[in-house]
Amino acid sequence: MSKHDEIVYLVDDDARLRRALAELLEASGWRAETFAIAADYLAYAKPDLPACLILDVQLPDINGLEFQKQLSLGVHPPIVFITGHGDIPSSVSAMRLGAVDFLTKPVGQAALITAIRTAIRRDRVQRSARAEQAELMRRWVALTLREREVLPLVVSGFLNKQAAAELGISEITLEIHRRNIMRKMQAASFADLVRISARLEVPITPSRRSGAWAASTNRVTGEQAGSVTQVLNNEAGTGVEDGED
Protein backbone atom coordinates (compact mmCIF):
# COMPACT_ATOMS: atom_id res chain seq x y z
CA MET A 1 0.00 0.00 0.00
CA SER A 2 1.70 3.14 -1.12
CA LYS A 3 0.68 6.74 -0.75
CA HIS A 4 2.85 7.94 -3.55
CA ASP A 5 0.29 10.58 -4.23
CA GLU A 6 1.73 12.48 -1.27
CA ILE A 7 5.21 13.88 -1.19
CA VAL A 8 7.53 14.86 1.66
CA TYR A 9 10.38 17.26 0.92
CA LEU A 10 13.37 17.33 3.25
CA VAL A 11 16.12 19.93 3.37
CA ASP A 12 18.99 19.08 5.70
CA ASP A 13 22.76 19.20 5.19
CA ASP A 14 23.34 15.95 7.09
CA ALA A 15 23.58 13.28 4.38
CA ARG A 16 23.18 10.37 6.78
CA LEU A 17 20.04 11.90 8.23
CA ARG A 18 18.65 12.49 4.74
CA ARG A 19 19.17 8.85 3.85
CA ALA A 20 17.71 7.57 7.12
CA LEU A 21 14.66 9.80 6.95
CA ALA A 22 14.10 9.05 3.26
CA GLU A 23 13.98 5.35 4.14
CA LEU A 24 11.55 5.97 6.97
CA LEU A 25 9.33 8.14 4.77
CA GLU A 26 9.26 5.66 1.91
CA ALA A 27 8.50 2.84 4.35
CA SER A 28 5.59 4.91 5.63
CA GLY A 29 4.29 5.16 2.09
CA TRP A 30 5.28 8.68 1.14
CA ARG A 31 7.36 9.75 -1.79
CA ALA A 32 10.47 11.45 -0.40
CA GLU A 33 12.62 14.09 -2.09
CA THR A 34 15.67 15.23 -0.17
CA PHE A 35 17.99 18.19 -0.66
CA ALA A 36 21.19 19.34 1.00
CA ILE A 37 20.58 23.04 0.48
CA ALA A 38 17.51 25.29 0.21
CA ALA A 39 18.43 26.40 -3.30
CA ASP A 40 18.14 22.83 -4.57
CA TYR A 41 14.62 22.56 -3.12
CA LEU A 42 13.66 25.81 -4.78
CA ALA A 43 15.06 24.67 -8.11
CA TYR A 44 13.32 21.30 -8.04
CA ALA A 45 10.33 20.98 -10.38
CA LYS A 46 7.59 20.02 -7.99
CA PRO A 47 4.66 17.80 -8.98
CA ASP A 48 1.17 18.99 -8.16
CA LEU A 49 0.63 16.76 -5.12
CA PRO A 50 -0.28 17.24 -1.47
CA ALA A 51 3.01 17.77 0.30
CA CYS A 52 4.89 18.89 3.34
CA LEU A 53 8.35 20.34 3.82
CA ILE A 54 10.75 19.26 6.54
CA LEU A 55 13.36 21.92 7.23
CA ASP A 56 16.38 22.17 9.43
CA VAL A 57 16.95 25.57 11.03
CA GLN A 58 20.66 25.60 10.20
CA LEU A 59 21.11 25.13 6.48
CA PRO A 60 24.36 25.85 4.65
CA ASP A 61 22.93 28.48 2.35
CA ILE A 62 20.26 30.15 4.46
CA ASN A 63 18.78 30.17 7.96
CA GLY A 64 15.73 27.89 8.05
CA LEU A 65 13.56 30.55 9.69
CA GLU A 66 14.63 33.13 7.15
CA PHE A 67 13.75 30.59 4.45
CA GLN A 68 10.33 30.11 6.03
CA LYS A 69 9.75 33.87 5.92
CA GLN A 70 10.66 33.97 2.25
CA LEU A 71 8.46 30.99 1.43
CA SER A 72 5.59 32.65 3.29
CA LEU A 73 5.45 35.31 0.60
CA GLY A 74 4.04 32.71 -1.74
CA VAL A 75 2.40 29.32 -1.81
CA HIS A 76 4.33 26.60 -0.05
CA PRO A 77 3.70 23.24 1.61
CA PRO A 78 3.19 23.27 5.39
CA ILE A 79 6.52 23.15 7.22
CA VAL A 80 7.81 20.89 9.96
CA PHE A 81 11.09 22.03 11.50
CA ILE A 82 13.63 19.52 12.79
CA THR A 83 16.72 20.92 14.37
CA GLY A 84 19.71 20.14 16.50
CA HIS A 85 19.88 23.71 17.75
CA GLY A 86 16.43 24.38 19.06
CA ASP A 87 16.11 27.58 20.98
CA ILE A 88 12.92 29.09 22.25
CA PRO A 89 12.79 32.31 20.24
CA SER A 90 13.29 30.28 17.05
CA SER A 91 10.52 27.90 17.93
CA VAL A 92 8.18 30.81 18.72
CA SER A 93 9.02 32.52 15.45
CA ALA A 94 8.58 29.30 13.48
CA MET A 95 5.19 28.55 15.02
CA ARG A 96 3.99 32.17 14.64
CA LEU A 97 4.72 31.95 10.95
CA GLY A 98 2.58 28.84 10.72
CA ALA A 99 4.89 25.87 11.11
CA VAL A 100 3.05 22.65 11.90
CA ASP A 101 5.68 21.60 14.43
CA PHE A 102 9.19 22.30 15.67
CA LEU A 103 11.05 19.16 16.73
CA THR A 104 14.48 18.90 18.26
CA LYS A 105 16.96 16.22 17.25
CA PRO A 106 17.11 13.37 17.89
CA VAL A 107 13.60 13.37 16.48
CA GLY A 108 11.18 10.70 17.69
CA GLN A 109 9.76 8.67 14.84
CA ALA A 110 6.20 8.80 16.07
CA ALA A 111 6.31 12.56 16.61
CA LEU A 112 7.70 13.09 13.12
CA ILE A 113 5.14 10.86 11.41
CA THR A 114 2.31 12.55 13.29
CA ALA A 115 3.59 15.97 12.31
CA ILE A 116 3.88 14.95 8.66
CA ARG A 117 0.36 13.54 8.62
CA THR A 118 -0.99 16.76 10.12
CA ALA A 119 0.97 18.84 7.63
CA ILE A 120 -0.23 16.90 4.60
CA ARG A 121 -3.81 17.01 5.79
CA ARG A 122 -3.47 20.79 6.12
CA ASP A 123 -2.00 20.97 2.63
CA ARG A 124 -4.96 19.11 1.16
CA VAL A 125 -7.35 21.65 2.67
CA GLN A 126 -5.28 24.59 1.44
CA ARG A 127 -4.92 23.13 -2.05
CA SER A 128 -8.64 22.59 -2.30
CA ALA A 129 -9.40 26.14 -1.20
CA ARG A 130 -6.86 27.55 -3.66
CA ALA A 131 -8.30 25.52 -6.53
CA GLU A 132 -11.78 26.82 -5.82
CA GLN A 133 -10.57 30.37 -5.53
CA ALA A 134 -8.68 30.02 -8.81
CA GLU A 135 -11.82 28.78 -10.53
CA LEU A 136 -13.84 31.73 -9.27
CA MET A 137 -11.09 34.13 -10.36
CA ARG A 138 -11.04 32.56 -13.83
CA ARG A 139 -14.72 33.31 -14.15
CA TRP A 140 -14.28 36.87 -12.90
CA VAL A 141 -11.42 37.51 -15.30
CA ALA A 142 -13.74 36.56 -18.17
CA LEU A 143 -16.03 39.48 -17.30
CA THR A 144 -15.80 42.64 -19.36
CA LEU A 145 -14.67 45.86 -17.68
CA ARG A 146 -18.23 47.09 -17.64
CA GLU A 147 -19.49 43.85 -16.12
CA ARG A 148 -16.88 44.23 -13.38
CA GLU A 149 -18.33 47.65 -12.63
CA VAL A 150 -21.86 46.30 -12.52
CA LEU A 151 -21.12 43.37 -10.23
CA PRO A 152 -20.17 45.32 -7.07
CA LEU A 153 -23.20 47.58 -7.43
CA VAL A 154 -25.59 44.72 -7.87
CA VAL A 155 -24.28 42.72 -4.91
CA SER A 156 -24.23 45.84 -2.77
CA GLY A 157 -28.00 45.91 -3.08
CA PHE A 158 -28.44 48.67 -5.65
CA LEU A 159 -31.68 48.37 -7.58
CA ASN A 160 -31.18 47.96 -11.31
CA LYS A 161 -32.43 51.51 -11.82
CA GLN A 162 -29.96 52.92 -9.25
CA ALA A 163 -27.03 50.94 -10.61
CA ALA A 164 -27.83 52.05 -14.14
CA ALA A 165 -27.97 55.67 -13.04
CA GLU A 166 -24.69 55.27 -11.18
CA LEU A 167 -23.00 54.07 -14.37
CA GLY A 168 -24.83 56.38 -16.73
CA ILE A 169 -26.34 53.55 -18.78
CA SER A 170 -29.92 52.48 -19.45
CA GLU A 171 -31.71 50.07 -17.19
CA ILE A 172 -32.15 47.64 -20.06
CA THR A 173 -28.42 47.63 -20.72
CA LEU A 174 -27.80 47.05 -17.05
CA GLU A 175 -30.14 44.08 -17.03
CA ILE A 176 -28.27 42.59 -19.96
CA HIS A 177 -24.99 42.99 -18.12
CA ARG A 178 -26.52 41.42 -15.05
CA ARG A 179 -27.68 38.37 -16.98
CA ASN A 180 -24.28 37.95 -18.60
CA ILE A 181 -22.59 38.19 -15.23
CA MET A 182 -24.84 35.49 -13.79
CA ARG A 183 -24.01 33.26 -16.73
CA LYS A 184 -20.25 33.86 -16.73
CA MET A 185 -19.96 33.50 -12.95
CA GLN A 186 -22.12 30.36 -13.17
CA ALA A 187 -24.32 31.60 -10.38
CA ALA A 188 -27.47 29.56 -9.99
CA SER A 189 -29.25 32.49 -8.36
CA PHE A 190 -28.66 36.02 -7.18
CA ALA A 191 -27.99 34.67 -3.70
CA ASP A 192 -25.23 32.51 -5.19
CA LEU A 193 -23.77 35.55 -6.91
CA VAL A 194 -23.66 37.37 -3.57
CA ARG A 195 -21.75 34.46 -2.03
CA ILE A 196 -19.35 34.18 -4.97
CA SER A 197 -18.64 37.90 -4.70
CA ALA A 198 -17.91 37.52 -1.00
CA ARG A 199 -15.40 34.76 -1.82
CA LEU A 200 -13.76 37.05 -4.35
CA GLU A 201 -13.84 39.96 -1.88
CA VAL A 202 -15.69 42.13 -4.36
CA PRO A 203 -15.96 45.53 -2.65
CA ILE A 204 -19.36 46.29 -1.19
CA THR A 205 -20.43 49.90 -1.33
CA PRO A 206 -23.43 50.69 0.84
CA SER A 207 -26.35 51.67 -1.34
CA ARG A 208 -28.77 54.21 0.01
CA ARG A 209 -30.98 51.37 1.21
CA SER A 210 -28.62 48.97 2.85
CA GLY A 211 -27.33 51.06 5.73
CA ALA A 212 -24.59 50.14 8.15
CA TRP A 213 -24.74 46.38 7.79
CA ALA A 214 -23.29 46.23 4.28
CA ALA A 215 -20.36 48.42 5.29
CA SER A 216 -19.49 46.31 8.30
CA THR A 217 -19.46 43.04 6.39
CA ASN A 218 -16.93 44.53 4.01
CA ARG A 219 -14.27 44.48 6.70
CA VAL A 220 -11.65 42.48 4.87
CA THR A 221 -9.65 40.70 7.48
CA GLY A 222 -6.77 39.73 5.27
CA GLU A 223 -5.60 39.90 1.70
CA GLN A 224 -6.73 36.63 0.27
CA ALA A 225 -4.68 35.46 -2.65
CA GLY A 226 -6.91 35.59 -5.69
CA SER A 227 -9.15 38.33 -4.41
CA VAL A 228 -10.61 40.92 -6.69
CA THR A 229 -9.14 43.80 -4.68
CA GLN A 230 -5.69 42.31 -5.08
CA VAL A 231 -6.08 42.05 -8.81
CA LEU A 232 -7.53 45.55 -9.03
CA ASN A 233 -4.54 46.91 -7.18
CA ASN A 234 -2.04 45.12 -9.36
CA GLU A 235 -3.43 45.27 -12.83
CA ALA A 236 -5.72 48.03 -13.93
CA GLY A 237 -7.76 47.60 -17.05
CA THR A 238 -7.04 44.07 -18.16
CA GLY A 239 -10.63 43.05 -18.69
CA VAL A 240 -11.86 41.32 -21.80
CA GLU A 241 -12.66 43.89 -24.46
CA ASP A 242 -16.13 45.35 -24.16
CA GLY A 243 -18.49 45.28 -27.11
CA GLU A 244 -20.83 47.89 -25.76
CA ASP A 245 -20.89 50.60 -23.17
Place this chain on the structure above:
Amino acid sequence: MTKRNGIVLVVDDNESFRAGLSSLLLSAGAAVATFSSAAEFLEAPLPSGPCCLLLDICMPGMGGLDLQSELASRGLDIPIIFLTGHADVPTTVRAMKGGAVEFLTKPFQPEDLLHAVGHAIERCRLAMLEKSESVELRARYATLTAQEREVMSLVTRGLLNKQIAVQLRRSEITVKVHRSRVMGKMQAGSLADLVRMGDRLKGAETATGYTKEYTKG
Protein backbone atom coordinates in the same frame (compact mmCIF):
# COMPACT_ATOMS: atom_id res chain seq x y z
CA MET B 1 1.46 50.20 22.53
CA THR B 2 -1.37 49.33 24.85
CA LYS B 3 -4.78 50.61 23.88
CA ARG B 4 -7.19 52.53 26.02
CA ASN B 5 -9.73 50.30 27.79
CA GLY B 6 -7.44 47.31 27.49
CA ILE B 7 -7.07 45.25 30.64
CA VAL B 8 -4.06 43.04 31.22
CA LEU B 9 -4.69 40.04 33.44
CA VAL B 10 -1.52 38.83 35.14
CA VAL B 11 -1.36 35.34 36.61
CA ASP B 12 1.89 34.55 38.41
CA ASP B 13 2.65 33.07 41.82
CA ASN B 14 5.61 35.36 42.46
CA GLU B 15 4.41 38.49 44.25
CA SER B 16 7.32 40.78 43.46
CA PHE B 17 7.19 39.77 39.81
CA ARG B 18 3.48 40.58 39.70
CA ALA B 19 4.19 43.97 41.28
CA GLY B 20 6.96 44.73 38.80
CA LEU B 21 4.81 43.78 35.82
CA SER B 22 1.94 45.82 37.20
CA SER B 23 3.94 49.00 37.43
CA LEU B 24 5.43 48.50 33.97
CA LEU B 25 1.98 48.02 32.45
CA LEU B 26 0.36 50.84 34.42
CA SER B 27 3.06 53.24 33.35
CA ALA B 28 2.31 52.24 29.75
CA GLY B 29 -1.32 53.18 30.24
CA ALA B 30 -2.92 49.77 30.61
CA ALA B 31 -5.34 48.70 33.29
CA VAL B 32 -4.07 45.69 35.25
CA ALA B 33 -5.58 42.95 37.37
CA THR B 34 -3.32 40.44 39.11
CA PHE B 35 -3.90 36.90 40.36
CA SER B 36 -1.57 34.68 42.32
CA SER B 37 -2.85 31.43 40.86
CA ALA B 38 -4.83 29.95 37.99
CA ALA B 39 -7.57 28.98 40.41
CA GLU B 40 -7.91 32.57 41.65
CA PHE B 41 -8.12 33.77 38.07
CA LEU B 42 -10.78 31.21 37.12
CA GLU B 43 -12.94 32.26 40.04
CA ALA B 44 -12.89 35.93 39.08
CA PRO B 45 -15.48 37.40 36.69
CA LEU B 46 -14.17 38.14 33.23
CA PRO B 47 -13.71 41.75 32.15
CA SER B 48 -16.29 43.01 29.69
CA GLY B 49 -13.80 44.93 27.56
CA PRO B 50 -10.81 43.84 25.49
CA CYS B 51 -8.21 42.04 27.58
CA CYS B 52 -5.27 39.70 27.41
CA LEU B 53 -3.62 37.26 29.77
CA LEU B 54 0.01 37.22 30.94
CA LEU B 55 0.73 33.76 32.19
CA ASP B 56 3.59 32.02 33.88
CA ILE B 57 4.22 28.41 32.91
CA CYS B 58 5.35 26.97 36.24
CA MET B 59 2.91 27.66 39.01
CA PRO B 60 1.87 25.52 41.97
CA GLY B 61 -1.50 23.94 41.39
CA MET B 62 -2.70 24.47 37.83
CA GLY B 63 0.18 25.43 35.55
CA GLY B 64 0.05 27.88 32.65
CA LEU B 65 -0.40 25.28 29.91
CA ASP B 66 -3.20 23.58 31.78
CA LEU B 67 -4.91 26.93 32.28
CA GLN B 68 -4.57 27.53 28.55
CA SER B 69 -6.32 24.20 27.84
CA GLU B 70 -8.97 24.91 30.44
CA LEU B 71 -9.81 28.27 28.89
CA ALA B 72 -9.98 26.68 25.45
CA SER B 73 -12.33 23.99 26.65
CA ARG B 74 -14.54 26.66 28.19
CA GLY B 75 -14.62 28.45 24.85
CA LEU B 76 -12.92 31.54 26.30
CA ASP B 77 -10.86 33.12 23.59
CA ILE B 78 -8.58 35.42 25.65
CA PRO B 79 -5.25 36.06 23.92
CA ILE B 80 -2.41 34.63 26.01
CA ILE B 81 1.18 35.80 26.37
CA PHE B 82 3.41 33.39 28.24
CA LEU B 83 6.20 34.78 30.41
CA THR B 84 8.48 32.31 32.04
CA GLY B 85 11.85 31.61 33.52
CA HIS B 86 11.83 27.88 32.86
CA ALA B 87 10.98 26.62 29.45
CA ASP B 88 12.15 24.19 26.86
CA VAL B 89 11.30 23.93 23.20
CA PRO B 90 8.56 21.28 23.49
CA THR B 91 6.78 23.36 26.14
CA THR B 92 7.04 26.43 23.97
CA VAL B 93 5.71 24.59 20.94
CA ARG B 94 2.83 23.23 22.95
CA ALA B 95 1.94 26.73 24.12
CA MET B 96 2.07 28.09 20.57
CA LYS B 97 0.00 25.20 19.21
CA GLY B 98 -2.53 26.05 21.89
CA GLY B 99 -2.85 29.49 20.33
CA ALA B 100 -0.53 31.64 22.42
CA VAL B 101 0.13 35.05 20.94
CA GLU B 102 3.68 35.26 22.28
CA PHE B 103 6.09 33.35 24.46
CA LEU B 104 8.76 35.33 26.30
CA THR B 105 11.51 34.02 28.52
CA LYS B 106 12.84 35.98 31.50
CA PRO B 107 14.67 38.23 31.46
CA PHE B 108 12.72 39.92 28.70
CA GLN B 109 12.82 43.37 27.15
CA PRO B 110 10.00 45.62 28.38
CA GLU B 111 9.39 46.83 24.82
CA ASP B 112 8.89 43.24 23.65
CA LEU B 113 6.29 42.68 26.33
CA LEU B 114 4.45 45.94 25.69
CA HIS B 115 4.48 45.27 21.96
CA ALA B 116 2.97 41.83 22.50
CA VAL B 117 0.37 43.21 24.89
CA GLY B 118 -0.66 45.84 22.36
CA HIS B 119 -1.14 43.20 19.67
CA ALA B 120 -3.02 40.89 21.98
CA ILE B 121 -5.46 43.56 23.14
CA GLU B 122 -6.14 44.69 19.60
CA ARG B 123 -6.80 41.09 18.61
CA CYS B 124 -9.23 40.76 21.49
CA ARG B 125 -10.97 43.97 20.54
CA LEU B 126 -11.53 42.79 16.96
CA ALA B 127 -12.75 39.39 18.09
CA MET B 128 -15.24 41.04 20.46
CA LEU B 129 -16.49 43.28 17.67
CA GLU B 130 -17.14 40.29 15.42
CA LYS B 131 -18.88 38.50 18.23
CA SER B 132 -21.13 41.42 19.12
CA GLU B 133 -22.27 41.67 15.52
CA SER B 134 -23.16 37.99 15.58
CA VAL B 135 -25.00 38.48 18.83
CA GLU B 136 -26.96 41.34 17.26
CA LEU B 137 -27.86 39.20 14.23
CA ARG B 138 -28.95 36.30 16.37
CA ALA B 139 -31.14 38.62 18.43
CA ARG B 140 -32.90 39.82 15.29
CA TYR B 141 -33.28 36.26 14.00
CA ALA B 142 -34.82 35.25 17.31
CA THR B 143 -37.71 37.64 16.64
CA LEU B 144 -38.69 35.79 13.44
CA THR B 145 -41.67 33.44 13.49
CA ALA B 146 -41.25 29.87 12.26
CA GLN B 147 -42.85 30.72 8.90
CA GLU B 148 -40.66 33.78 8.53
CA ARG B 149 -37.58 31.65 9.14
CA GLU B 150 -38.72 29.17 6.50
CA VAL B 151 -39.20 31.96 4.02
CA MET B 152 -35.84 33.52 4.89
CA SER B 153 -34.09 30.20 4.35
CA LEU B 154 -35.62 29.72 0.92
CA VAL B 155 -35.11 33.34 -0.13
CA THR B 156 -31.42 33.18 0.75
CA ARG B 157 -31.11 29.93 -1.17
CA GLY B 158 -32.12 31.92 -4.21
CA LEU B 159 -35.69 30.77 -4.79
CA LEU B 160 -38.18 33.14 -6.34
CA ASN B 161 -41.35 34.07 -4.46
CA LYS B 162 -43.50 31.86 -6.65
CA GLN B 163 -41.15 28.89 -6.15
CA ILE B 164 -41.27 29.45 -2.39
CA ALA B 165 -45.06 29.61 -2.56
CA VAL B 166 -45.18 26.22 -4.24
CA GLN B 167 -42.71 24.67 -1.83
CA LEU B 168 -44.46 25.97 1.28
CA ARG B 169 -47.95 25.49 -0.18
CA ARG B 170 -48.94 29.07 0.46
CA SER B 171 -50.05 31.85 -1.79
CA GLU B 172 -47.49 34.10 -3.38
CA ILE B 173 -49.00 37.06 -1.57
CA THR B 174 -48.45 35.37 1.79
CA VAL B 175 -44.86 34.67 0.86
CA LYS B 176 -44.33 38.31 -0.09
CA VAL B 177 -45.77 39.46 3.22
CA HIS B 178 -43.49 37.11 5.17
CA ARG B 179 -40.53 38.18 3.08
CA SER B 180 -41.13 41.82 3.73
CA ARG B 181 -41.44 41.16 7.47
CA VAL B 182 -38.17 39.23 7.41
CA MET B 183 -36.41 42.12 5.68
CA GLY B 184 -37.78 44.50 8.30
CA LYS B 185 -36.96 42.40 11.36
CA MET B 186 -33.48 41.52 10.14
CA GLN B 187 -32.96 45.16 9.08
CA ALA B 188 -31.71 44.05 5.69
CA GLY B 189 -31.69 46.79 3.07
CA SER B 190 -31.57 44.35 0.18
CA LEU B 191 -31.61 40.67 -0.74
CA ALA B 192 -27.82 40.85 -0.91
CA ASP B 193 -27.71 42.01 2.72
CA LEU B 194 -30.06 39.23 3.77
CA VAL B 195 -27.96 36.59 2.01
CA ARG B 196 -24.87 37.79 3.84
CA MET B 197 -26.72 37.81 7.14
CA GLY B 198 -27.99 34.29 6.55
CA ASP B 199 -24.50 33.04 5.83
CA ARG B 200 -23.16 34.84 8.86
CA LEU B 201 -25.77 33.19 11.07
CA LYS B 202 -24.85 29.81 9.70
CA GLY B 203 -21.19 30.62 10.33
CA ALA B 204 -20.74 29.89 6.67
CA GLU B 205 -17.17 30.87 5.90
CA THR B 206 -16.34 27.42 4.67
CA ALA B 207 -13.73 27.46 1.97
CA THR B 208 -14.15 24.03 0.54
CA GLY B 209 -17.01 22.55 -1.39
CA TYR B 210 -18.27 25.93 -2.44
CA THR B 211 -18.00 25.64 -6.20
CA LYS B 212 -19.49 22.17 -6.10
CA GLU B 213 -22.42 23.33 -4.03
CA TYR B 214 -23.62 26.10 -6.24
CA THR B 215 -22.86 24.61 -9.62
CA LYS B 216 -25.37 21.87 -9.01
CA GLY B 217 -27.72 24.84 -9.41
